[in-house]
Amino acid sequence: MTPWPLRTRKLAASSSSRIYTALFNFQSLLLVILLLVCTCAYVHSMFPAILDRNKDGVRGIFWKCARIGERLSPYISLCCVVMAISMVIN
Template identity: 40%
Template sequence: MTNVYSFDGILVFGLLFVCTCAYLKKVPRLNSWLLSEKKGVWGVFYKAAVIGSRLHIAVAASCMCMAFYLIFLK
């Protein structure tokens, strides 16, 4: 179990947030509702979705590395 206040907990939260927003971008009804704003507080969801969709190979590799770290090294 990772602690949110540790550095690896923050990394796990960030990766899961980016992956979730990229997934929600593929759902048409949620895309128009949640990811329509590009500025402000709701713009964070849009920006995370863009990062997840454009850098999907890097995000996937980061998720695999973090999973390996959490399962075997921690």
């Protein structure tokens, strides 16, 4: 029986499929950011108190994303359409 590190190298070398995250694929990263902005804007329109009380700190990122989604909504919707078309083409 081979030691543990050698077994994992054999398994990794024999697998043909690779796993990519959104951090390493630029188009997926843009899609995640776009979905975050759209989701935050929707949540803020339904429940404004949730995001309004967390304007500072790490949770303030969601409030800022909601603000971007509200103020730049024509551009955000245009980006959604462009991303949808690019996903269909690829």
